[in-house]
Amino acid sequence: MQTRTLGTTGPQTSALGLGCMGMSALYGDSDRAESLATIHAALDAGITLLDTGDFYGMGHNELLINEALRTAPAAAREKALTSVKFGALRTVEGGFSGYDGRPAAVKNFAAYSLQRLGTDHIDIYRIARVDPDVPIEETVGAIAELVAAGHVRHIGLSEVGADTLRRAAAVAPIADLQIEYSLISRGIEDAILPTARELGIGITAYGVLSRGLISGHFTRDRKLAANDFRGMSPRFQGDNLDRNLDLVDALRKIADQKGISVAQTAIAWVLSRGEDIVPLVGARRRDRLTEALGALDVTLDAADLTAIEQAIPAGAAAGDRYPAVQMAHLDSEH
Numbered sequence: 001m002q003t004r005t006l007g008t009t010g011p012q013t014s015a016l017g018l019g020c021m022g023m024s025a026l027y028g029d030s031d032r033a034e035s036l037a038t039i040h041a042a043l044d045a046g047i048t049l050l051d052t053g054d055f056y057g058m059g060h061n062e063l064l065i066n067e068a069l070r071t072a073p074a075a076a077r078e079k080a081l082t083s084v085k086f087g088a089l090r091t092v093e094g095g096f097s098g099y100d101g102r103p104a105a106v107k108n109f110a111a112y113s114l115q116r117l118g119t120d121h122i123d124i125y126r127i128a129r130v131d132p133d134v135p136i137e138e139t140v141g142a143i144a145e146l147v148a149a150g151h152v153r154h155i156g157l158s159e160v161g162a163d164t165l166r167r168a169a170a171v172a173p174i175a176d177l178q179i180e181y182s183l184i185s186r187g188i189e190d191a192i193l194p195t196a197r198e199l200g201i202g203i204t205a206y207g208v209l210s211r212g213l214i215s216g217h218f219t220r221d222r223k224l225a226a227n228d229f230r231g232m233s234p235r236f237q238g239d240n241l242d243r244n245l246d247l248v249d250a251l252r253k254i255a256d257q258k259g260i261s262v263a264q265t266a267i268a269w270v271l272s273r274g275e276d277i278v279p280l281v282g283a284r285r286r287d288r289l290t291e292a293l294g295a296l297d298v299t300l301d302a303a304d305l306t307a308i309e310q311a312i313p314a315g316a317a318a319g320d321r322y323p324a325v326q327m328a329h330l331d332s333e334h
């Protein structure tokens with residue numbers, strides 16, 4: 001397995017990470033046995049980075065990872081790195097009701113996560129969204145105390161802009177920024193990515209397949225469950241969906257010429273954007289994981305990159321990457 005290092009202070013990880021969110025939440029129902037088999041297959045293939053959030057299925061995702069690690073061979077378990085997001089507040093009905101980044105809350109969230117994960121430390125810990133009522137210095141300062149106490153190894157951030165990156169990095173070393181980055185979500189290129197590079201902060205890129213939209217497997221007539229985020233996502237609606245799938249068709253021509261899949265092309269493109277970027281793939285089935293891993297063997301030369309850029313120019317996506325109410329929570333978009 002190829003490896004990359006997260007920032008100047010972060011851990012070495014597999015070049016692809018596994019994002020486990022879809023195994024518990026947001027993309028409709030998933031199959032528990034297949035989810036566990038997918039995590040095991042990922043570890044077996046050499047993936048070391050497992051990304052989760054305590055609010056993915058209100059603890060469900062962490063308990064799933066606990067079970068997967070407990071039942072994995074010891075060697076794989078020892079190499080595995082947990083990357084955990086906290087701070088999102090949930091309702092009994094499953095809604096989101098805000099964010100809590102107060103220091104006491106950070107330590108409370110961590111205590112519960114450690115218990116659910118069944119580990120004595122979290123490798124990378126980050127607040128999912130900045131709490132608008134708590135300065136980032138206080139939230140990061142609380143994680144730094146967890147690092148000092150040995151409960152957390154590294155501090156990460158999620159969906160923050162360049163100013164917040166600087167403020168956080170002034171408090172403690174930051175390993176990585178987790179943020180959406182794909183052929184159709186290139187917002188980080190102007191200010192956030194250059195700032196992360198200047199500060200020696202790595203990137204864990206999520207949504208590299210834009211939640212399946214640019215995977216090559218998403219079809220216009222796909223029926224989504226009521227609890228599927230994509231049913232509310234602007235990019236999956238009506239004319240936007242048509243225009244975005246037209247972009248996928250353009251990408252498919254390039255993929256076909258290279259004899260690789262659309263998903264592999266999209267993941268390989270993110271991998272090609274810098275050694276400091278680790279794509280998190282959201283596979284929740286072994287066949288999808290196998291396809292994603294194939295991206296590691298893809299080389300995109302200058303002609304390929306030019307063709308891809310022509311097929312999907314920056315800013316070509318139709319629709320925002322989140323519904324308006326969630327866009328408002330993104331420090332990275334302000």
Ligand SMILES: NC(=O)c1ccc[n+]([C@@H]2O[C@H](COP(=O)([O-])OP(=O)(O)OC[C@H]3O[C@@H](n4cnc5c(N)ncnc54)[C@H](OP(=O)(O)O)[C@@H]3O)[C@@H](O)[C@H]2O)c1
Pocket residue numbers: 018019020021022027051052053085128158159178179205206207208209210211212213215217263280281282283284287288289291292
């Ligand atoms: N920090 C944040 O704010 C944030 C936000 C979102 C996610 N994340 C993290 O990033 C991870 C990845 O995000 P994501 O799930 O949105 O990413 P993604 O990889 O863009 O999308 C995953 C979806 O794409 C579809 N897909 C089709 N072919 C695939 C293939 N070969 N490999 C993988 N997926 C394929 C699957 O949908 P079907 O199974 O329906 O076909 C899968 O559920 C999450 O699991 C989570 O850990 C972080």
